[in-house]
Amino acid sequence: MRVSVFRKEHFNAAHRLHNPNWSDEKNTKVFGKCNNPNYHGHNYYLTVKVTGEVDPDTGYVMDVKVLSDLIESKILDRFDHKNLNLDTEEFAQLNPTAENIAIVIFNLIRPEIDKKLDLKITLYETERNYVEYPAES
Ligand SMILES: Nc1nc2c(c(=O)[nH]1)N=C([C@H](O)[C@H](O)COP(=O)(O)OP(=O)(O)OP(=O)(O)O)CN2
Numbered sequence: 333m334r335v336s337v338f339r340k341e342h343f344n345a346a347h348r349l350h351n352p353n354w355s356d357e358k359n360t361k362v363f364g365k366c367n368n369p370n371y372h373g374h375n376y377y378l379t380v381k382v383t384g385e386v387d388p389d390t391g392y393v394m395d396v397k398v399l400s401d402l403i404e405s406k407i408l409d410r411f412d413h414k415n416l417n418l419d420t421e422e423f424a425q426l427n428p429t430a431e432n433i434a435i436v437i438f439n440l441i442r443p444e445i446d447k448k449l450d451l452k453i454t455l456y457e458t459e460r461n462y463v464e465y466p467a468e469s
C-alpha cells in the first residue's frame with residue numbers, strides 16, 4: 333500500500349530577482365518590483381511530501397519526526413531569516429526564484445531520504461503563488 337506523508341514548515345527570507353548578465357533596464361522590465369536593489373521579503377510556506385510503501389513493522393512510510401528534524405537542519409537552519417542572495421552559497425550565483433528555491437530544497441533533502449521513497453516539494457512564495465518540484469508528468 334503506497335501512502336504519502338506530508339510535513340509543512342515555513343521560513344522567512346529576503347531576496348532579489350536579478351540577472352547579472354542583463355542591463356538594469358532589462359532586469360527592471362523582466363522582474364519589476366522583485367528586482368528592487370534593496371531586496372524584499374516573503375513568508376515561504378513549504379510542504380515536503382514523501383511517498384512509499386507502509387512498513388508493516390512500524391506502520392510508517394517515514395517517521396515524520398525524522399522528516400521534521402531533517403527539514404530543520406537542512407533547510408530552515410540554512411534559509412530562515414536570511415537574505416538568500418547575500419547570506420547563502422546556494423543563491424550567490426543562482427536567481428532565487430520560487431522555482432529555483434524548490435529545486436535547491438529538493439536537492440538538499442533527496443540524499444537524506446531512502447531511495448525507495450518518492451519526494452515532492454511544494455513551495456508557496458505568496459498566498460497565491462506556488463511551485464511544485466518535481467512537476468507532474
Ligand atoms: N515564475 C515566477 N514568477 C515570479 C516569481 C517566481 O519566483 N517565479 N517571483 C516573483 C517575486 O518574487 C514577487 O515578489 C512575487 O510577489 P507578487 O508579485 O507581489 O505576488 P503576490 O501574489 O503577493 O501579489 P499579486 O497581487 O497576487 O500579484 C514574481 N514572479
Ligand SMILES: [Zn+2]
Binds near residue numbers: 347366372373374
Ligand atoms: Zn519576491
